[in-house]
Amino acid sequence: MMSEIKKMTTVIITMLVLMVVPNLYAQILPRSTTAKKVNVLFIAVDDLRNQLGCYGDSVIITPNIDRLAKNGIVFNNAYCQQAVCGPSRASLLTGRRPDVTKVWDLETHFRKALPNAVTLPQYFKENGYQSLCVGKIYHDPAASQDSISWSAPEIMAVTGTVGHKYVLKKNSKAKGKAAAVECVNVPDSAYVDGMVCNAAIKVLREIKDKPFFLAVGFRRPHLPFTAPKKYWDYYKRDEIPMPKQPAPPQNVPEIALHNSTELRGYTDVPDEGPIPPDKIRQLRHGYYASVTYTDMQIGRLLDELNKQGLMDNTIIVLWSDHGYHLGELGLWCKSTNFESDTRIPLIISAPNIKNKGVYTDGIVESVDLYPTLAQLAGLSIPDELDGLSMVPLMEAPERPWKKAAFSQFPRPWMYKNLPRVMGYSVRTKDFRYTEWRNFKNGTIEFTELYRYQANGRLEEKNLAAMKQYDNIKITLKQLLDDGWQKALPVKNR
Structure with missing residues (x-):
């Protein structure tokens, strides 16, 4: 008698669950089937x-x-x-x-x-x-x-x-x-x-x-x-x-x-x-x-x-x-x-x-x-x-x-086998910093730093050699060296 009562109780509980949570099985099945x-x-x-x-x-x-x-x-x-x-x-x-x-x-x-x-x-x-x-x-x-x-x-x-x-x-x-x-x-x-x-x-x-x-x-x-x-x-x-x-x-x-x-x-x-x-x-x-x-x-x-x-x-x-x-x-x-x-x-x-x-x-x-x-x-x-x-x-x-986007381009263009130099560039909200690195040994041959004005997105003057931008240059160089993963929102790193 007790076993029958348990079986009936189980059936009733199952029915109630399905009535209260009709999408229960849909939620646990693979998306493609539901x-x-x-x-x-x-x-x-x-x-x-x-x-x-x-x-x-x-x-x-x-x-x-x-x-x-x-x-x-x-x-x-x-x-x-x-x-x-x-x-x-x-x-x-x-x-x-x-x-x-x-x-x-x-x-x-x-x-x-x-x-x-x-x-x-x-x-x-x-x-x-x-x-x-x-x-x-x-x-x-x-x-x-x-x-x-x-x-x-x-x-x-x-x-x-x-x-x-x-x-x-x-x-x-x-x-x-x-x-x-x-x-x-x-x-x-x-x-x-x-x-x-x-x-x-x-x-x-x-x-x-x-x-x-x-x-x-x-x-x-x-x-x-x-x-x-x-x-x-x-x-x-x-x-x-x-x-x-x-x-x-x-x-x-x-x-x-x-x-x-x-x-x-x-x-x-x-x-x-x-x-x-x-x-x-x-x-x-x-x-x-x-x-x-x-x-x-x-x-x-x-x-x-x-x-x-x-x-x-x-x-x-x-x-x-x-x-x-x-x-x-x-x-x-x-x-x-x-x-x-x-x-x-x-x-x-x-x-x-x-x-x-x-x-x-x-x-x-x-x-x-x-x-x-x-x-x-x-x-x-x-x-x-x-x-x-x-x-x-x-x-x-x-x-x-993201803090920045990362782009690159080789020189010469077009090259044979491998490029001689690769220009690695990082773009933040207001600046772009670029290093032209020897492709074999990583030596930096040239640098560029541009600030973008609110009314345009054209590069007007390379600021890389200007002392007043040294701190910005150091920050952007570190960002470029650290790579794209460090530029992600904090919880996505």
Whole structure:
């Protein structure tokens, strides 16, 4: 009799527990079996600097990126780890810094140093996602691709196999680089980014009912500045501002500069000497047109996501591999440690983050994207990553965050075998400190210190030799020597 009473009592208690805590079993089961996986739309834009409406530019026309910004969080102080395509993308996609990936050039594959690395898209694939690539995500050559990252073969990932950088025969038939600009009255799909967008929309329609990590990489505004004529017509050339500070910083060491070789390889740009004012205006016009062209493709992607009813269950991230110079400091393109090259646009919209249309001044880095997306998707964060999840910052945008961001760049560029010198740079709220270290023995050959004024982010004068900045220099040198882990918020160290 007593045993029967015990059994009945157990049944009653169990029923009461289930009534009071109906989600008890849901809480202890793995997330994947109790909740619909949140999707990821991962948008990469090549050579895009913070020249966007949502970053305060009143001339540029970017309504779709601005629309994304209104639905997400805009990071005012996001920085890449090395301001050139291959190393930056390898760092972001592995969540490891360049001295760990050993990718400092455009040829080395990160799997040479990290054969067992699990990349960001690969991690989502291993957690039940369709992980797919359309356009440029890893660096462009076929040798830089990483098929293990994806659930299916990449689409249009290598420019050489796609073509359509140019439309005019005199340009498209040229060996190597042709003109730096091209303006032709053609539809969006005549150029590669329109083709990429079409392909991405097709893929999105095919996978809409499955959890996906869809990476879409746009090539413009990378040189050549080629876009359909209608995007050029959005602007009056004489209303596009000229570079604010066309001269290099005072007292800058030559090693920090370059001859804008990437631009000078184009047939309509002088090989040496100053770029003529008319050409500067044309090039800047081409950059603006290219950005607006890419913005329109991003808008089409967002519209399709909404059409498929996926907007409320998709994390959308827009990032650039690095920034860009458009004549500022006498420089064009990237490959420096200066602010215009290392600072990147970064916008994240996530359905499980309440803050919308919010800006944060917290310092963040490209390597932070991997752990951030993992956490936003409810996945565990791998231990070996060199970044910090930005989710706490997204939830409280005003909270104290990292002390600094760390970037680097080798000299010479481009080098053979190993660089002779590596420039290591640390960026705090108000300053940037850079040491050019001999790569073999670590000897410091040159130093730079810049203070950024509230009204601009251009380097005006190298302060490293000025006595009144000795204490700041000592502090920043110590921060650079201590490394990125000492720059984290206290509880994250």
